[in-house]
Amino acid sequence: MSMEKENWIENIINSSNGITSVAPNANLFSKIQRKIKEQETISLKTLWLVAASIAVLILLNISVIDFKSKQTQSATTAYLEMTVNKSNQLYQ
Amino acid sequence: MTHNQSHFEKLYHEYKTLVYTMALHYLQNVEDAEEVTQDVFVKIYHSLDSFNRKSSYKTWIYRITINQSLDFIKKKNSQKRFFVFGKKSQNELEYLNATNFEHPGILMEHQEEAKILFEVINTLTENQKTAFLLSKLDGLSNPEIAEIMQLSISSVESLIFRGKQTLKERLATKFETYHKKK
Numbered sequence: 001m002s003m004e005k006e007n008w009i010e011n012i013i014n015s016s017n018g019i020t021s022v023a024p025n026a027n028l029f030s031k032i033q034r035k036i037k038e039q040e041t042i043s044l045k046t047l048w049l050v051a052a053s054i055a056v057l058i059l060l061n062i063s064v065i066d067f068k069s070k071q072t073q074s075a076t077t078a079y080l081e082m083t084v085n086k087s088n089q090l091y092q
Numbered sequence: 093m094t095h096n097q098s099h100f101e102k103l104y105h106e107y108k109t110l111v112y113t114m115a116l117h118y119l120q121n122v123e124d125a126e127e128v129t130q131d132v133f134v135k136i137y138h139s140l141d142s143f144n145r146k147s148s149y150k151t152w153i154y155r156i157t158i159n160q161s162l163d164f165i166k167k168k169n170s171q172k173r174f175f176v177f178g179k180k181s182q183n184e185l186e187y188l189n190a191t192n193f194e195h196p197g198i199l200m201e202h203q204e205e206a207k208i209l210f211e212v213i214n215t216l217t218e219n220q221k222t223a224f225l226l227s228k229l230d231g232l233s234n235p236e237i238a239e240i241m242q243l244s245i246s247s248v249e250s251l252i253f254r255g256k257q258t259l260k261e262r263l264a265t266k267f268e269t270y271h272k273k274k
Binding site: 005008009011012013015016017018019020021022023024025028029031032035036039 | 101104108109110111112113116125126129130133134137196197198199202205206208209212228229259260263264267
């Protein structure tokens, strides 16, 4: 490796010498606090949405089960009526 | 103000410079480093109760900062790929090449050389880059780096060694291109 190349590489690597720590903008903390509050409000909203969706789902399930059981009941009654009628056929 | 909030505020004032400077090392962009710093402290706020104190606050905060910075680069790269329908890259170059070099911690007279240095640092693997930044720029010892990266000291030593080797090799190639241009 030539001397010139080596010096150039050393120069580049040493360019980070004397690097200092940097403090962020003074208003960053208030931005962070705002972001935390926003996230909390969003999560509260999400919580309510989820709760409402679950309630709607439960109501739908109850109404479907109710409808189904009524249907089975009427079917059973119809079947019973039919069989009763059949057995009561006196003149076949 | 609750106890948690005052504790959080204390942590912020103690570690804000560490987080912001580390984010700058990774991203070399003031605006993006600020965004990552915000995300790091929001994460710290939410995880404060679950912090198990197996490591020090400093180590824990370093880990969060490194992960957030790497995630930020990946997110930016995938956003870019989504719009251009490009293929996945192997390193962070896509996003980092697209942003302007800004590092207020670098001395004014070294800015030009430092830009070249960071261009090459950005081509290193994630682990090599992390080990190199923590060692060379943050001045941490190998045992400290090993604790942060959750690796053995010998692995850290080898990462730093290989990182420096690669850096020198790639700078040598860069030297040739610079001289051909001249």
